Amino acid sequence: MLHLQLSACTLLLSAMDVYKEAVRYLESHHVPVETEREMDVLEEDVFQEEAAGFLSPLNTESIDFPDTPTSCSQEEMLERRLLVLKGILESEEVYLRELDTLLMPMKALRASAGTSQPVLSGQQVQTVFYQVPELRDMHQNFYTGLKARLSALCQADVSSGRFTDFELTVGDLFLKMVNRIGVYGGFIENYEKAVEVVRKCTQSDPRFRTLAQSMMSSNGADKARTMYTFEALLYKPLDRVTKTTLVLQDLLKTTPADHGDYSTLQEALRLSRSFLSGVNESSQCKREVTLSHGMRRQLMRDGFVVDVCESERSLRHLFLYTDLLLCTRFKHAVRGKQEQYRFCWYLPLAGLRLRWSADQERTADTNIRLRTIRTKMYLLRQQLRQHGKGSRGVIMAARSRKKLEQMELMVLTHSPVYRLELHSVSGKSHTLLFSSLYELEEWREAIHKLTTDNIEMVPPDLLTLTSACVKLRMTQQPPLCSSSSTAGEDEESLCGSLTVAIHSAFGLQRPACVYVCVEVDGYEFYDKQCQTHSSVCSLNPHWDQELTFQVDGAQSMKVLCVSQTDGRDDAVLGKTTVQLEAKTLNKQWRKQTLQTGQVELSLSLKYSPHPLQPPSSPAQHPPVFCVPIKTVAQQEGVLVPHLVRCCVEEVERRGMDEVGIYRISGASSDISMLRMAFNSNLREAVTRLRSTEVNAVSGILKLYFRELPEPLIPAELFQALARTLDIQDLKSRLVSMLSLLQSCPDANRHTFLYLLRHLQRVSERQEVNKMTLLNLATVFGPSLLRPPVAGQGLNGPTVDISQEVVVQVQVVFSYLQCNDLPEAHISPLYDTDTEDETTHM
Template sequence: MDLYQEAVDYLESQHVSVEAEVDALEEEDVFQEEAASPLLSPLHHETLDFPETLTLHSPEELLERRLVVLKGILEAEEVYLRELEALLMPMKALRAAAGTSQPLLSSRQVQTVFYQVPELRDMHQSFYSDLKARLSAYCQDEPQLSEEGETHHPGFELIVGDLFLKIVNQLGLYGGFIGNYEEAVEIVRKCSLSDERFRILAQSMMTNGSDNTRTKYTLEALLYKPLDRVTKTTLVLRDLLKTTPAEHKDYPSLQEALRLSCSFLSGVNENSQSRREVTLSHGMRRQLMRDGFVLDTSDGERSLRHLFLYTDLLLCTRFKPASRGKQDQYRFCWFLPLAGLKLQWVAEQERSADAQLRLHSIRTKMYHLRQQLRQHTGYLATRNRKKLEQMELMLLKHSPVYRLELHSPSGKSQSLLFSSLYELEDWREAVHKLTTDNLETVPPDLLTLTSACVKLRMTQQPPLHSSHDGGDEKGLCGTLTVAIHSACGLQHPACVYVCVEVDGYEFYDKQAQTHSSVRSLSPFWDQELSFQVDGAKELRVICVSQGDGQDDTVLGKAAVGLDANTLNKKWRRQTLHLGQAELTLSLKYCSHPLEPPSSTTQTQPIFCVPIDTAAQQEGVLVPHVVRCCVEEVERRGMAEVGIYRISGTTSDINSLKAAFNSNLREAVTRLRSSDVHAVSGVLKLYLRELPEPLIPAELFQSLANALDIADMNSRLIPMMSLLQSCPDTNRHTFLYLLHHLQRVSEQQEVNKMTLLNLATVFGPSLLRPPVVGAGQDGPTVDISQEVVVQVQVVFSYLQCNNLPEAQTSLPYDTDSEDETTHV
C-alpha cells in the first residue's frame, strides 16, 4: 500500500471503529525529523502516546498538553521553512543562467522544477508568523477570573483554529505541486546525468539549522519535503484536536480543518509516481539489506521489536500479527540514519539470583512441554506447541546479555539487546559496512517505509525453534564438548578470549567463554567448554580481544556445522580461520538422553580440593589457577623486587580466591588489574591449601634420604625417578611451576629472588611429611629438619638444567586428520 492510500485509509477511519488505527498513529513517530527536538515535536511518541481511554481528564491537563503540541508544530514549521528556503536558493541563479549560452536548465525546466514552491513558502511563512505571535502573546497572559469568580485557564483564550483553517483552505497549492512533482524529479535526474555542473549542485544542497549546524541534502530530497508536509498537516490536526477540550472555541474550527484536509488527501491521484523512493546522493536507491527480531530498551523495558536495516538508515518497528481477517501490520518505533552512526557493544552485568531463578523456571517448563510434544499428537500437541512458543518468547525477552548501543551525531541514542554475540556482530558488521560509505541520509517517508515492511521482511517471525516442523530431530542430542586450544596470526599482542555458542532448543545454557589469555601474539587456553544440547546443528565461535579500559573488539568469527555422523566420543580437531586469527579447537560429542536442566551452572570450587579433582573438572593437567597466576606474574612481575617473598593484601587475595571458586573468566579478568603481589599470593595460597601436597607425602622420606647424596648429578637421578612416580596432574603441575621459578631467578639481579630464596618460599607448600596417626605409622620428623628437607628438595629440583617439559593439558587424540575451516 502506497503513501497516499495509507494516509487516506487512516484518516477515513475517524468515521468508523478506530480501535487499531488510533493505536497505530498514537505510537507512530512517522514524521519525526532526526534533528527535531523530542520535547517540542508534536509527533514524538512520548508526547502523543495517548491511550484509547484518555487519562488526561481535566481540561487544564489537556490544555497544557495542547501547548506542547502547538510549540512542536511551530518548531516543525521553522524546520520546514528552512528546507523550502534551501530549495529555492539556486532558483534565481538557474533562471539567470537560462538566458546565457551555457544554461544548466532552460527557463521552462526552471519553472517546472520550482513550480509552486515560492507560493508554498509564502503560505507557510504567513502561518508560522501568525502562530508564533499568538503563542508569544499567550505566554505573557496571566490567569483570569471568570464571571463566577473562579480562575480561568488562559489556554481557553488561545485561539489558533482560524489559522489552521486558513492554511488548509490553501492546500490546493499542494495539488499543483504534486501533479508537477514527477516531471520535476525527472528533469533533476536527467540533467544530473548529462551535466556535471548541475549534478554537483543537485547533490550539494545545504540547510542551516537553528544551532548554526549545516545539513546536506540532494535537490531531489528537498523536492520531496512538500509531499511529506502535506500528509503531516492532517496528522498534526488530529493530534491538536485530541488535546483541545470540546468546549474550547477552537474545537469546531479544527474539526472543519481536519475534514477539509481529509477531503484533499482523498482526491489525490493514487497512481501518481510521487510515492516512489528517492535516490540517495551517491546514486543508490534505498534498499532493505537485513532484518530480524531484537530487544529494544528505548522505553526503559525490554520490548521485542523487528529491526530493518536499509541502505541509509535503521528502522525499528513493532510487529502486529494479523487478526480477525486483517493483514499483518507494523507500527513505527524509531529510526536512525546511518550517516555518522557510532556503534558500541558491551556485555551486561552478571544476572541476579532472581533472574537466574526465573530463567531456570522457564527452561524447566520448556523442557517438560517438549517432552510432552514428543508423546502426543493432534489437538494436545497443537496446544503444547503454542505454550512452548509462548515460553520461548519469554526466554527471548529475559536471556539477552549483550547490549549494542547506537549513537547518532544528532545526540539520539538507542540500545538493543542480544542473547548471541555472534548475531550482534553480524548486525554490527552489516551497519559498519554501510556507514563506511559515508552515506548522506535522505529523510524517509516513514509511513510508506513502515507499511512496506510486511512485503519486504526477510524474517517472518522471532527465532522460535518450536515453530520448526521436525527439523530438530536431525540435530545433536546429548553432550557436546569443545576444547579451545590456541590461536595465532594476531597482528598485535592482545588479551584474547573465545566465546562459543550452540543452537537448538534453549533448555540449557547455549553459550560459554574461555578466560582471557595473557597478552600475546599467540594466545593459549587449552580450556574445555561443555554443552547439553537438544537439536543442535551449528557451532559458532567468536574470538574477542579484551581491551585495557577500552571496548572489547571482535577479531573474527566462524560458524561450524554439527553432524552426529562425523562426531563421536573421540576428539575431532579443527582449525578455524576467522578474521585475523587462526584458532585451533577440538570437538567431542556423546549422544544420550537428556536430564531436566539443573538449577545452577556455577563452577565447582577449586581451592581446598584435591588437585586431580580440580584438573579433571577443567579437563587439563595443570589447573587454570596455576597457569593464569604464572602467566600474569611473568607478564608484569618478573622485575618486581621480592616477588613471591612480599605478600599482597589479605583482602585482595581472598577476593581473587572467591572469584576463582565461582567464575574462572571473572577471576582472570580481575587478575589482570590486581596488584602483582596479590596474584603471587593467590598462587601460594592455592598450593598451601591443597588437601594433599603437590609432592605426595609418602615420598617425603625417600626424598630426604636422597639429600644425603653429596654429588648433585647423582642426587637428581633418584629424585627424578621419584618425581616420575607422582600422579600425572601433580607431576606436570610441579614441573610447570619449576620452569617458571627458574625463569624468575634468571632476573635475580633485578628482583633479588635467587633459586634458594624461591625454594625457601615454596618448599613448605610443595612438600610435607606424612601425618602420623589415623592408622598411619612412620618416623617422626623434627620441625627444623622438616623445613630443611622441604627447602633443599625444591632447591635441588630447581638446580636441574634438563627438567622434563610440563604438559598442561590432556592429549586430544583424534580419529581423523585435522580439518581446517576457512571463514
C-alpha cells in the same frame, strides 16, 4: 466490528507519529508550523482508547502471537473458514466506507477547479484521486458477491439446510478480484505524488487544510463517526494490497484440500504474491530517495532485537536501510486483524557511533524466572511428542505450540546480556540487547560498513517507510522465535552433551588478552553460550579450557575470538560457524583448526548422545581451594589447574622485575578477594587477576599450594626424597629424584614441573628481583613437600621440625638446579587418529 475500528485507529496513530516527527523536523530547521485545534481533537477523540489499552510487550499475555498452523477435523476447519470469511466481509465494509470518505470531496474539488479561486487544480485533483474510484468499484463488486453468498448460506441454515458450509465457494470471487489487482499498481506508483500534493496544499491553503484534517466517516449501524486526515485515507489502499495476500493465506489455511475452492484460492494467492513481489521490487526505487554517490535507499538487514528504554525491555523489529536504522513494533495477525507495524524510532547512519559491551550479570530473580520458563518449555516439548493423532490430540498440540512460542519470546526478551549502544550526532541514543554475540557482531559490522561510506541521510517519509515493513516481511520472513519450528526434529541434530575444548590461537597482529566465545543453536531449554577466561597478553594465547553444553536440536556452532587490549573496548578479531553433524562426532575427541578472520583457532570436540533431563539450576562452580589437585584437574579437563597457569602467566607478564616477588606478601584483602573469585567464577577471577597488585597474584598462588589437603609431592615420597639428599653427586641425585617424580600422579607431576620451569625463569632475573633459586626453594619448599602425618601407616623414621624444613627446601632446590627437566603438559592430548580438519570462514 470493534477490532476493525481499533485496527484503523492503529494506522491513524502511525500517521500521528509521522505528523509529530515532521513538526519536530520543520521546527528544528526554523520553519514555522501551524497547529490546528482539529488535529488536537483528532488525537484526543480517536486515539485515547487505544493508548489506554496499551500493554507492555514484557507482559507476554498481552502479546499477539501467531497462530500455529495445524491439522484439525474438517468440521473445525470449515467453522474457522466461515469465521474468516465473515471477518473479511466486515473488513471490506470498513474499507469501502474509508474509500467513500476519501472520494466524498472529489466532485466538489473538481467543480472548484474551474473557478477563479480553485482549491486544487484539475491536474492536482486527478493526481490525488488517481485510481481510487476504480479501487472502490473493484472492492464493491467483491463485497457484494461475498455478502450474497454468505447470506445465502445463512438463509439455508435457517430453513432446510440444503446448502452446507462445504458447498460454499468463494474462490472465484477472490480470483476475479486478484486478476484486477493491477489497479493497485497504478495507485502505488502515483502514491508519492498524491501525498506530495496533499501536503503542499495543506500547508499553503487554509481551505484545503480544514478539509484534509477533518474528514469524517460513519461507522455503520452504531452511527458513530471517526475523524481521519486526508493523508491517512490515502494510505489505506497502500495497506490493503498487502492485506489481500495475508487474507488469502488465512483463508487457504482453513480450507480443506478437497474443497472446491482450494485450487482456486491457491492460484489467487500465487498471483497476489507475485504482484506483491513485483510491486516490492519495481516501486521500491520509485518510493525510495536517491542518496549520495547515486545510491538508493535499500533494505540491508532486518531482525528481531530487544530495545531498552528506561530499563524496560521490549521486543522490536529492526530494519537497517542504506542510510538509517528503523525500529518498529510488530503486531501479529490475529482474528479479524492483520499484521501491523508501528513506528518506534529511527537514527541516521551518518556520524552514528557504536559501542558494544557485555551487560551486567543477570539478577538472581531473572535467573530463577528464566529457569522456570525453560523447565516449562521442556515439559511442553515432551507433551508435544506424546500427543495422539486424533482431533483432540491435534488441538492439544496446537495449544502446546502456542504456549511454547510465547515462552520462547519471553526467553528472547529476558535472556540477552550483550548491549549495543547507538549514539547519533543529533544527541539521540538507543540501546539494543542481544542474546548472541555473533548476531550482535553481524549487526555491528553491517552498520559500521554503511557509516564508513559517508552516505548522506535524507529525511525519510516515515509513513511510507513503515508501511513497507509488512511487504518486506512477506518476502524476507525473518524468524521471530529464537529457534526454528523444525529444531530437534532433524535426525542430524544433536541431543545430549557437547564438549568443546579450546586450545590455542595463532595469527594475532599484536599481543592481546583474548577470550573465545562459543554459541550453539537449538531449543531454548538450556544455556547456549559459554566463554573461556581471558588469556595472558600474548601473540599466541592458549587456554586448554573445556566448555560443556547440554544441547537439544543443535545443528551449528558459532565461534568468536575477542580481544581485550590496552583497556579499550572488547573487539571481535574473527568469527566463524561450524556445522555440527552427529555422524562425524562421537565420545572421542575430534581436533579441528578454525580460520576465524585473522586468527587461527585450535579446538577439539566430543559429543555424547543421551536423553536430556529437565533444565536444573545452574551448576555451582566447584571450589578449587582445599580440594585435591587431581579432583580440580579432572573438573577442568586439564593436567595443570587454570589457577596455577593464570597466576604464573600474570607474574611473568608484570612481576618478573618485582623485587622480592613470592617473598613479599600482597594485601590480605586482595588475596581473600581472589580466593573467593576462583572458588566461584573462573572468568571473573582471571579478570580481577589482571588488575590486582602483582604481589597478591603471587600470594594467591602460594596460598593455593599451601591449602592443598595433600601436598603436591605426595607425602609417601618424603622419606625417599630425603634419602636422595645423601647422594653427593648432584647429577646422580637428580636422576634418582626424577625417577621418584615419575611415580607421582599425572596432575601432581605436570603441575610441579610447570611450576619449576616458572621459578627457574624468575631466578634468571635475580639481579633485578633478588630471588635466587635458593630463595625460591625456601619460599615454596614447605608448601610443596610435607612429611606424612603420624598414624597413617607410612613406615620410616620421624623427623623433627628443623630437619623437616631442611629436607623441604633442599629437595625443591635440587629440582630447581636441574637443567633437563621433563616437559610439562598442561592438558591431556586431544588428538585422535584422524587428521585435523581446518574450517575456513
